[in-house]
Amino acid sequence: MIRGRSPVVRSAIRAASPLALLVAAFLFFAGHNQPGGGFAAGLVIGAVVALRTVAGIGRPQDATRWFAVGTALVSAVALAPLLGGEPLLDQVIVSETLPLLGKVKSGSALVFDAGVTAIVVGLFVAVFDGLDADELGRDEVHV
Amino acid sequence: MIWILLVAHLVGVVAVLSLPNPRPAFAVALAAPLASAVWAASRLGGGEIDTARLDWVEGLDLAFSFRVGPLGALLAVLVSGIGVLIFVYGHGYFGGGDRRGFAATLLAFSGSMLGLVWADDVWTLFLFWEATSVTSFLLVGTKSTDSTAVTAARRALLVTVAGGLVLLAGLLVLVDVAGTATLSEMGPVTGDQATVAAVLVLVGAFTKSAQLPFHVWLPGAMAAPTPVSAYLHSATMVKAGIVLIGVMHPVLGAVDIWSGLGVTVGLLTMFWGAIGALRHADAKLVLAWGTVSQLGLMTAMMSLGSGKAIFAAVSLVVAHAVFKAALFMAVGEIDIRTGSRDLRSLSGLRTSMPVAFWVMVFAGLSMAGVPPLLGFPAKEAAIEASLNESGASGDLILAGVTIGSVLTVAYTTRLVLALFSDKGGEPTEVTPFRWAAAAPSVLLSALGVVGYVLAPSVTDWVVPAAATLETTSAGYALLRWPGLNSTAFLISMGIVAGGAIIGAAAARHSSPPEPLGANNVDRLVDRTLDLAKWTTGRVQHGSLPIYLVVMALVASLAVIPFLGSIDANQLYAWDRPLQAGMGTTVVAAAIAVAVIRSRIGAALALGVVGLGVSALFLIQGAPDLALTQLLVETVIVVGFVIGLGGLTTQFPTNGFVWRSVRIGTAVLAGAAVTAALLASAEDTPSNREALTAAAVDEGGGNNLVNVILTDLRALDTLGEVVVLVVAAMGVLALSRADTARGGGAPLSDDVRKVRR
Numbered sequence: 033m034i035r036g037r038s039p040v041v042r043s044a045i046r047a048a049s050p051l052a053l054l055v056a057a058f059l060f061f062a063g064h065n066q067p068g069g070g071f072a073a074g075l076v077i078g079a080v081v082a083l084r085t086v087a088g089i090g091r092p093q094d095a096t097r098w099f100a101v102g103t104a105l106v107s108a109v110a111l112a113p114l115l116g117g118e119p120l121l122d123q124v125i126v127s128e129t130l131p132l133l134g135k136v137k138s139g140s141a142l143v144f145d146a147g148v149t150a151i152v153v154g155l156f157v158a159v160f161d162g163l164d165a166d167e168l169g170r171d172e173v174h175v
Numbered sequence: 176m177i178w179i180l181l182v183a184h185l186v187g188v189v190a191v192l193s194l195p196n197p198r199p200a201f202a203v204a205l206a207a208p209l210a211s212a213v214w215a216a217s218r219l220g221g222g223e224i225d226t227a228r229l230d231w232v233e234g235l236d237l238a239f240s241f242r243v244g245p246l247g248a249l250l251a252v253l254v255s256g257i258g259v260l261i262f263v264y265g266h267g268y269f270g271g272g273d274r275r276g277f278a279a280t281l282l283a284f285s286g287s288m289l290g291l292v293w294a295d296d297v298w299t300l301f302l303f304w305e306a307t308s309v310t311s312f313l314l315v316g317t318k319s320t321d322s323t324a325v326t327a328a329r330r331a332l333l334v335t336v337a338g339g340l341v342l343l344a345g346l347l348v349l350v351d352v353a354g355t356a357t358l359s360e361m362g363p364v365t366g367d368q369a370t371v372a373a374v375l376v377l378v379g380a381f382t383k384s385a386q387l388p389f390h391v392w393l394p395g396a397m398a399a400p401t402p403v404s405a406y407l408h409s410a411t412m413v414k415a416g417i418v419l420i421g422v423m424h425p426v427l428g429a430v431d432i433w434s435g436l437g438v439t440v441g442l443l444t445m446f447w448g449a450i451g452a453l454r455h456a457d458a459k460l461v462l463a464w465g466t467v468s469q470l471g472l473m474t475a476m477m478s479l480g481s482g483k484a485i486f487a488a489v490s491l492v493v494a495h496a497v498f499k500a501a502l503f504m505a506v507g508e509i510d511i512r513t514g515s516r517d518l519r520s521l522s523g524l525r526t527s528m529p530v531a532f533w534v535m536v537f538a539g540l541s542m543a544g545v546p547p548l549l550g551f552p553a554k555e556a557a558i559e560a561s562l563n564e565s566g567a568s569g570d571l572i573l574a575g576v577t578i579g580s581v582l583t584v585a586y587t588t589r590l591v592l593a594l595f596s597d598k599g600g601e602p603t604e605v606t607p608f609r610w611a612a613a614a615p616s617v618l619l620s621a622l623g624v625v626g627y628v629l630a631p632s633v634t635d636w637v638v639p640a641a642a643t644l645e646t647t648s649a650g651y652a653l654l655r656w657p658g659l660n661s662t663a664f665l666i667s668m669g670i671v672a673g674g675a676i677i678g679a680a681a682a683r684h685s686s687p688p689e690p691l692g693a694n695n696v697d698r699l700v701d702r703t704l705d706l707a708k709w710t711t712g713r714v715q716h717g718s719l720p721i722y723l724v725v726m727a728l729v730a731s732l733a734v735i736p737f738l739g740s741i742d743a744n745q746l747y748a749w750d751r752p753l754q755a756g757m758g759t760t761v762v763a764a765a766i767a768v769a770v771i772r773s774r775i776g777a778a779l780a781l782g783v784v785g786l787g788v789s790a791l792f793l794i795q796g797a798p799d800l801a802l803t804q805l806l807v808e809t810v811i812v813v814g815f816v817i818g819l820g821g822l823t824t825q826f827p828t829n830g831f832v833w834r835s836v837r838i839g840t841a842v843l844a845g846a847a848v849t850a851a852l853l854a855s856a857e858d859t860p861s862n863r864e865a866l867t868a869a870a871v872d873e874g875g876g877n878n879l880v881n882v883i884l885t886d887l888r889a890l891d892t893l894g895e896v897v898v899l900v901v902a903a904m905g906v907l908a909l910s911r912a913d914t915a916r917g918g919g920a921p922l923s924d925d926v927r928k929v930r931r
Contacts, residue, residue, distance in 0.1 A: 059802075067798040069881040075806035082813040095907060099900045110893055123886050141885035144892075148885075151896045156810070158903035162910030163817055 042087045052080045060149060061142075070145030074152025081153065085160050092161045098154025105147030109140050176214060177227040177241045177293060183207040184286025188279045197273040201266040204278040208258035208285050215251035218243070220635045226295065236356050242295035245639035249489070250292040250418065253496045257410045258285040260615035264504050265402040267611025268511060277317060281406070284310035288411045292418055297346045297356050300419075304342065304383070307412050308335040314407060315399040327395035330696050334392040338382020342419075345375025353426060361426045373430040376423055377437055377478070384416025384470045387444040391692035394451070394463045401507025404459065409466050409499035414492055417470065420477040421488065421644050428480045428645075437478020442575035444471030449582030453589060456685035458506045458516040461590050462499070465542070465583070469495050472579060476557055479572070482647030483563055487556035489641040490653060493633070494541060494553040497622050501538035504616035505531045509594070512606045518593040519685055523602025525595040530613050532595050537620040539591045543584040545671055549626030549633070552653035554580065558663040577666060584674020585681060592682040630655045724840045731840075731847035737854040745856060753794055761787035769841070772825050778815040782808060799880040 056076040063069030084090045113122035125139040187207040191200050222245065229239040243251070258281075265278065287306035294300035309332075316328030349372040353361045364372075380386075385393040396408055407413070420437060427433050448468030452461045473495065476488035508531050509524065510516050525532050537548065544554030558580070561573040626633050630653040641648035657664040749755050764783035771777045789804035829837070867879055869887060884892050 063878060063881045065878050067802045067878065069799070069878070069884065071884070072799075072802055072806055075803065075810060079806065079810050079813065082810060082817075086813060086816060095903060099903065102896065103900060106893060106896055110889070120890065139886075141882070141889070144885050144889060145881075148892065148896055151899055155899055155903045158907045159814075160817070162906045 042089065045083045045087045046089060049080050049084060052076055056080075056149075060145065063145060064141070070148035071152055073145075074149040074155075077149070077153045078156030081156050082160060092157040095154045095158035095161055098150050098157055102147045102150030102154060105143055105150065107147075109144040109147065112140070177225055177243060180207065180211045180214060181241075181286060181290055181293075183210060184282060184289065188283050188286070191275055191279040191282060194275055197275050198271075200273075200275045200278040201262045204282045205259045205262035207282065208255040208262070211251055211289060212255035212259055215243075215248045215255060218248040219245075219252060220632075220639065221245075221248075222639060228295075236350075237298055238296050238356075239299050240296035240357060241290070241293040241299065242359055243293050244643050245636075246421070246489075246641075246643045247293045249493070249636055249640040250414075251289060253414075253493065254285065254288045254292060254411050257406065257496060257500050257619075260500070260504075260619065261402050261406040263611055264405065264507075264615040265400075267609040267613070268400065268402050268507055270511075270609060270612075277314075277400075280310055280313050281402070284314060284407065284412070288415070291415055295358050297350060297358060300358070300422075301339070301343060301346055304415060304419075305336070305339050307415060308332060308339055308383075311335070311396075311403075311407050311412055314403040315396045317400055317403065318398070321398065324398035326697060327392075327398040329700065330693060331392040331396045333700060334382055334389055334696065338379045338389065341375050341382070342379025345372050345379055348372040348375065349426070358422055358426075363429045364426060365429050369427060369430050370432055373423075373427045373433045374436065376419065376427060377433070377440075380416035380419045380474070381440060382416070383419070384413050384474055385444075385467050386416070386440050386471060386474055387447055388692065390444060390448065390467045391690070391696050393467055394460055394690065395693050397457075397459045397463045401459070401503055401510060404463070405500045405503030405507065408463065409503050410496040413466065413470055414473075414496070417473045417477050417488065417492060420474065421485070424477070424480055424485065424644050434478050434480045438475045438572060441471045441473070441475025441478065442572065442579065444468065445475065445575065445579035446471070446582065449579055449586055451688070452586035453582065453681055454686050454688050456518045456687050458509070458518055458521075458590060458594055459503070460687075461518070461586060462502055462506060465586055465590075466499060468579065468583060468586075469499070469542075472557060472576065475572070475576070476560060479560065479564070480645065481560060481563060482641075482645050482649070483556065483651055484560035485645040486638065486641040486648040486651045487553065487560045489637050489644075489648075490553035490556050490633075493637060494549045494623075494626070497619050497626065498538040498541040498548075498550055501534055501616045501619035501623070502542065504612070504619070505534040505538070506594075508609075508612045508616065511612065512609075513603050515603065518590070520598065521594060521603050522596070522598040522600065524605070525597075527602060527605045530608070530617060534613075534616045534620045535591050535594065537623055538616075539587045541620075541623040543587040543671060543674065544580065544667060545584075546655070547627045548623040549630075550623065551627065551667070552630055552655060555654060555657060555663050555667055556651065558666050562663060562666075577670060580667075580670045581674045581677065584671055585678035588675050588678025589681045592679060593685075596682065627655060720837070724836060727840050727844040731843045734847040734851045734854070738850060741850065741853045746853065751794060754791060757787055757790050757794065761791070769838075774819050774822060774824060774826060775815075777826070778812070778819065781815075782812060785811065797880075799878065 053076075056073040059068035059076060060070060060073035061068075063072070081090075081092055085092050110120055113124075114120060123139050123141055184207045187204055191204050194200060194203060224242060224244045226243075227239075227241045231237045231239060241247075261281070262278070265274070265281070269277075284307060287303045287310055290303035291300060291307060294303060312328050312332040315331050316325055318324040348368055349361075349364070350356045352364050352366070352368040352372060355361055382389040393408060393413065397404055399407070445468045448464050448466070448471055451464035452468060455461050455464060469491070473488050473491050476484045476491060479485075479488075506516060509521070509528060512528065513521060513524070515521055541548035541550035544550045557576055558573075561569070561576045563569075564572050634652045637653065638649060638651065641651075659665070749758075761784055764780050764787060767780040768777050768784065771780055785804060785808035789801045789808065792798075792801035792804060866883070866887070
């Protein structure tokens with residue numbers, strides 16, 4: 033219904049999507065020291081998924097793939113320290129000086145956060161897929 | 176070595192399952208038990224002790240801990256040795272077909288049983304205890320298309336698992352009072368708590384070892400293929416309870432109720448099992464009831480607890496495993512070669528199946544306790560142990576053991592006579608001989624004779640094993656010929672004579688009883704399921720508004736215990752006036768949500784509530800929360816666009832009553848949340864400086880919230896994301912439920928509404 037009535041919305045969403053993903057990336061990496069983090073990044077990506085679905089640009093599917101990736105990352109970070117005899121979920125912090133970016137500090141928490149992001153995105157995909165949200169984007173649905 | 180052997184069982188299971196060709200399944204499966212049996216046999220009679228320990232959760236004293244001493248070696252020889260023979264027998268019994276799954280499950284059971292008898296930590300023991308319950312469930316239900324087998328498997332599982340839970344409770348109490356979970360470090364305990372532990376542990380043992388009134392699952396479990404019955408229901412799994420009573424003897428044996436309860440239940444079971452064995456007409460059921468009876472004797476001896484009695488119990492465990500497995504195998508051979516196990520119709524088997532006949536005779540004589548077979552000295556030991564008891568209880572025990580033994584001889588005589596007699600008419604037709612199905616039983620029944628001849632050697636194996644449970648067992652021996660001036664011997668001969676007469680008289684009669692106990696268990700299970708269906712129908716009626724009302728009401732009640740901790744003196748209106756303004760906006764918007772009749776209007780008002788709250792977070796100094804809230808609100812708006820698309824523009828009109836209920840619930844829930852916040856406001860906030868320092872040091876980040884989420888409290892996050900995944904999978908499954916079922920399945924109207 034939206035596609036039929038509002039090409040403006042569709043074009044706007046198309047144009048805004050990459051920017052929103054950039055915002056998500058920023059939130060994700062900023063998270064450790066400033067407001068943001070994996071959950072917030074996941075929400076932004078989820079919003080992108082939602083908007084594109086409603087506008088009929090994409091169809092959300094394969095939520096299980098997001099879950100698989102997310103759960104794998106999260107459990108890997110959780111279990112990996114056990115191999116080295118460290119307690120569950122113990123963090124490893126790496127500090128490196130890179131060209132352009134300067135001194136960059138990062139840790140296994142970032143991978144953990146990536147898993148969280150993937151799971152949050154998967155949640156959106158699952159819900160919108162489950163609600164058949166993409167039907168709203170089709171012309172033949174009349175309300 | 177312990178690890179190697181246990182892991183070998185695990186590897187064996189995988190290997191059997193991944194065999195490209197089903198033919199050698201049993202041959203591959205017997206490798207691990209064979210290795211265990213050989214290793215354990217090499218240690219028989221020696222005094223060395225092997226231990227293996229793998230700490231799992233150190234702070235909780237959770238460990239995989241094993242200890243193989245004389246008892247562990249002896250039991251392992253039985254478990255693995257008979258296991259090897261069972262795999263050979265299974266190959267002959269099934270005579271082809273794809274049995275990879277069966278062989279693998281049987282091997283998994285064998286490994287579990289080995290772990291159980293080697294365990295030196297109560298939690299390790301419990302783990303393997305449950306593993307035997309589960310694998311035995313799978314084995315009993317092997318014929319998964321046969322509803323009798325499935326019901327029997329379910330019954331066995333429910334009874335043994337219920338007993339497992341009781342045992343778990345008992346072990347928890349025991350570990351608390353003993354102060355350690357390691358069996359070899361536990362000293363004797365007494366007192367009220369120890370009494371509770373003793374009763375619970377005994378009940379657990381009773382369920383597994385089919386003692387009255389939990390014996391009902393064992394006869395039903397005969398629906399399993401005979402290799403399973405011969406292994407699980409005679410030689411191994413049902414002995415787990417006896418072993419448990421044994422290993423608990425040094426710890427709980429001093430508790431007053433221990434031996435009284437164990438001996439009473441054991442002797443009653445011995446009597447009742449023998450009566451059952453005398454009445455049934457199915458040879459396998461006769462053996463099953465006979466097993467119940469024998470287990471009763473072993474339970475009584477093991478819990479009696481004197482040195483002689485423990486020695487007798489361990490000897491009986493050995494003798495029983497050998498002869499009962501042979502008997503089951505012979506009956507199974509008769510079953511597969513004639514297609515029947517009915518004592519009333521089988522005829523002429525003495526000439527047509529001579530091997531099975533002689534196996535039954537020798538193993539049967541051992542069961543009856545007749546020399547020159549291993550069962551005789553073991554039974555003698557039991558009678559002597561009863562004679563040693565003094566007073567009225569001693570007389571009762573002796574009477575119980577004697578009567579039980581007379582009946583044992585009787586049902587054994589009756590079984591052999593009735594099974595191999597000529598009934599007149601045509602002899603039963605018999606299919607060709609299969610060596611693999613016969614050889615193991617021949618070996619086992621021959622072992623009965625060998626064991627008798629080598630009684631001094633057997634004594635050397637049994638005595639150290641019994642002595643690990645009760646040191647005073649050390650002085651006893653299995654006597655081949657106690658002499659005519661021994662009271663026990665005279666009683667024995669009296670038992671054999673009396674039993675033979677009763678058995679011969681009963682050979683022509685069968686009156687299979689109705690399995691009342693089993694039926695009652697089944698009825699109980701069915702009723703429970705009906706009740707569950709009824710409750711589900713009442714509670715899960717499918718109306719989302721009613722679900723919400725119920726959930727909100729119940730959640731509101733949770734705040735009641737905290738009402739007392741509200742401290743009015745600590746309350747103040749606001750930190751900054753801006754909060755008052757924002758708070759008022761939120762309240763006004765919330766009221767608007769409830770009052771506005773247009774759906775899209777209500778959604779927008781709800782948006783105002785969300786944005787207002789996120790502004791409040793920001794004012795409070797929590798940008799992270801504010802950001803998250805803002806993003807969630809954004810997504811919810813999109814959700815509303817999708818959700819409202821398929822609904823009418825106005826809310827439907829509700830009746831007065833329903834409206835009142837909803838308003839009341841809303842007010843109550845609001846009050847409850849307010850009260851909960853007020854109550855928690857009093858608590859001192861968590862140490863902020865320490866957390867901030869920890870965030871930078873350990874987490875390597877300045878954003879405290881995020882470091883808490885991903886590092887300091889990452890376990891919570893892990894749990895939360897798992898919940899998220901599960902919830903989302905649930906949404907997916909629910910929304911696809913009716914398409915997957917072909918579109919016609921009943922889904923509640925609300926779910927449909929949501930889907931559109």
